[in-house]
Amino acid sequence: MSDTLELAQIDAGLFQTLMDKVSEFGSTGDGGVDRPVLTDAHKAARDWFISELTARGYTVVIDDIGNLFGRIDLAGPDAPLVMLGSHLDSQPKGGRFDGAYGVMAALAAVETWRATAAAQGIAPKCNYVVADWMNEEGARFQPSLLGSSVWAGLVERDWALERRDRDGKSVGEELVRTGFNGTGVMPKPDLYLEIHIEGDSKMEQAGARIAPYARHWGAYKVRIEVTGEQNHTGPTPMEERKDAVLGAALIIAKVRELAETAADTLYTSVARVDISPNSPNIVPGKAILFAELRSPEQAMLDWSLGELRKALPGLAAQANVSAEIAAIDERPAGRFDPRLVKLTEQAADAFGYPRMELDTVGGHDAVAVNAILPAIVIAVPSVNGVIHRNDEYTSPEDLAAGCDVFVDIVRRVDQAGGDLDKAVGANA
Secondary structure: OOHHHOOOOOOHHHHHHHHHHHOOOOEOOOOEEOOOOOOHHHHHHHHHHHHHHHHOOOEEEEEOOOOEEEEEOOOOOOOOEEEEEEOOOOOOOEEOOOOHHHHHHHHHHHHHHHHHHHHHOOOOOOEEEEEEOOOOOOOOOOOOOHHHHHHOOOOOHHHHHOOEOOOOOEHHHHHHHHOOOOOEOOOOOOEEEEEEEOOOOHHHHHOOOEEEEEEEOEEEEEEEEEEOEOEEOOOOOHHHOEOHHHHHHHHHHHHHHHHHHOOOOOEEEEEEEEEEOOOOOEEOOEEEEEEEEEEOOHHHHHHHHHHHHHHHHHHHHHOOOEEEEEEEEEEOOEEOOHHHHHHHHHHHHHHOOOEOOEEEOOOOHHHHHOOOOOEEEEEEOOHHHOOOOOOOOOOHHHHHHHHHHHHHHHHHHHHOOOOHHHHHHHOO
């Protein structure tokens, strides 16, 4: 085996230092973080990350939707460009690994390859970008994957800037407040790599340590507005009430029923309900539901949305209210680049890490990026399948194993000059 094909393990010390530090921002003190997008905690994490990038010689670029990029040219201005990354924003009272692991692993992987190439006298053939996408989570501003979707041309920037949170603050206003209303431009790379915790228990149950995602499920994210009539909960006769929350409850039950009708091929939820005026002594006049329909097949998505549309008038009538779909955000189902799936498997095999192939039901920035260039998400196990809460956990050993595979994919792609067909063929 030549020097250029020697395995390159992650700089574990660097990765752990980065991971420990980023976990301090928005720490909830119980293992989790509370770092929703464009909050002060998110700004502090991004400011720190910029300092880490600049200290290592990266050029920092912030684009006009607040995506943060760190670029380093190791192979000259005309070399292929490889992007790695994820996101630093979290769910409210979320976990410390979701998103942040991918960003820290991205920087550690590029730095590890940079040091390995220098030590072995190898001339890198690619340049690199580490990405921290704005508003992957979609917790504060909807929809999710907002920054990456604007960057990929899937969503209009002006529309994205006008998205507002529960307090009426817009993305544009908060970008200005936090200092992330940039003007930079990041050109399209040749490929994009992302690593993430699984957020499910399939890998743990199978004893797998590495899992490339072959498919990403599609989703309809549906905002439903239920309108009743505000009134007193005491003297108002029951038969005269127009209770928006009662109507919402019937709709929520229907959304769950859809998933039960299509077991294992449709996941549904209503995880947020905004109630007005939200007083215990007032019959609610308004309820806004945020429903999700997820499936790997477009036909199933369309069927479920059609069934929901058909059911709304009857459900609303039962509660003497009205209900309408106010907005739909669509995320198409699709497949990640099969060459990147294969490269992931080759790298895992080289280290002897047990692997399996999975679908991702949850969204990732790579889903948006995948619409315009080769992309992949690679998963490492989650203990007990937990995600989006404080006890979300992946062992240091599994985090490091994922990083090993991540940096080795970088090495393989780099030495193939960014040519994925050549990279796969050279290691077949």
